Amino acid sequence: AQSVTQLGSHVSVSEGALVLLRCNYSSSVPPYLFWYVQYPNQGLQLLLKYTSAATLVKGINGFEAEFKKSETSFHLTKPSAHMSDAAEYFCAVSPSTSGTYKYIFGTGTRLKVLA
Amino acid sequence: KAGVTQTPRYLIKTRGQQVTLSCSPISGHRSVSWYQQTPGQGLQFLFEYFSETQRNKGNFPGRFSGRQFSNSRSEMNVSTLELGDSALYLCASHHGGAGNEQFFGPGTRLTVL
Numbered sequence: 441a442q443s444v445t446q447l448g449s450h451v452s453v454s455e456g457a458l459v460l461l462r463c464n465y466s467s468s469v470p471p472y473l474f475w476y477v478q479y480p481n482q483g484l485q486l487l488l489k490y491t492s493a494a495t496l497v498k499g500i501n502g503f504e505a506e507f508k509k510s511e512t513s514f515h516l517t518k519p520s521a522h523m524s525d526a527a528e529y530f531c532a533v534s535p536s537t538s539g540t541y542k543y544i545f546g547t548g549t550r551l552k553v554l555a
Numbered sequence: 556k557a558g559v560t561q562t563p564r565y566l567i568k569t570r571g572q573q574v575t576l577s578c579s580p581i582s583g584h585r586s587v588s589w590y591q592q593t594p595g596q597g598l599q600f601l602f603e604y605f606s607e608t609q610r611n612k613g614n615f616p617g618r619f620s621g622r623q624f625s626n627s628r629s630e631m632n633v634s635t636l637e638l639g640d641s642a643l644y645l646c647a648s649h650h651g652g653a654g655n656e657q658f659f660g661p662g663t664r665l666t667v668l
Contacts, residue, residue: 472653472654474656476659481661481664482661482662483559483645483659483660483661483662484645484647484659485659486656486658489654489656491654492654530598534653535653542588542600542603542611542613543588543590543598543600543647543657544600545590545597545598546597547597548597548598
């Protein structure tokens with residue numbers, strides 16, 4: 441069975457500091473991996489996705505993530521945090537071999553950016 | 556191109572009632588999935604429809620049901636509402652292969668009193 445673990449339900453960083461949000465997955469088949477962001481009272485917006493084309497994936501708003509198979513990780517980073525990055529971030533996994541689009545989500549990490 | 560729309564955005568119901576939520580996917584998308592989001596359980600998969608057929612179902616009681624119409628619009632229904640059904644219900648549409656992302660609507664906030 442697939443699963444996703446996001447370490448740290450709350451992360452605080454200073455404006456301009458590095459953002460690192462952790463995601464580890466478990467999957468018996470090569471997975472597709474996604475990072476989504478959710479702002480208050482809104483749906484989820486895709487930040488980036490891994491589909492096996494490249495292990496370092498660049499997304500919107502300066503975010504990127506690196507797929508490390510040996511560590512079963514897909515951590516999200518941004519070199520310099522901005523106040524507008526304050527939101528909740530979700531990592532999700534989807535199997536690459538099934539004909540369904542069911543996502544398994546992590547429990548989310550709420551990012552707080554301090555002025 | 557219009558995004559995923561969900562109606563209504565907010566609902567207040569009382570225990571024992573039933574509710575129907577609606578989702579219109581992005582034009583051309585034939586797959587619609589539903590998720591329940593709560594502070595305690597996070598995002599939980601409810602079910603997925605493709606071309607009017609349910610392809611996958613999450614671990615929810617039979618009170619939760621859904622359907623999809625020929626124009627790909629989808630509805631989900633919750634009968635005999637319980638307090639624990641209070642949540643944000645998100646709909647997502649999808650097209651193409653599994654590596655393509657799902658596009659989420661803004662959600663319907665259901666409050667059960």
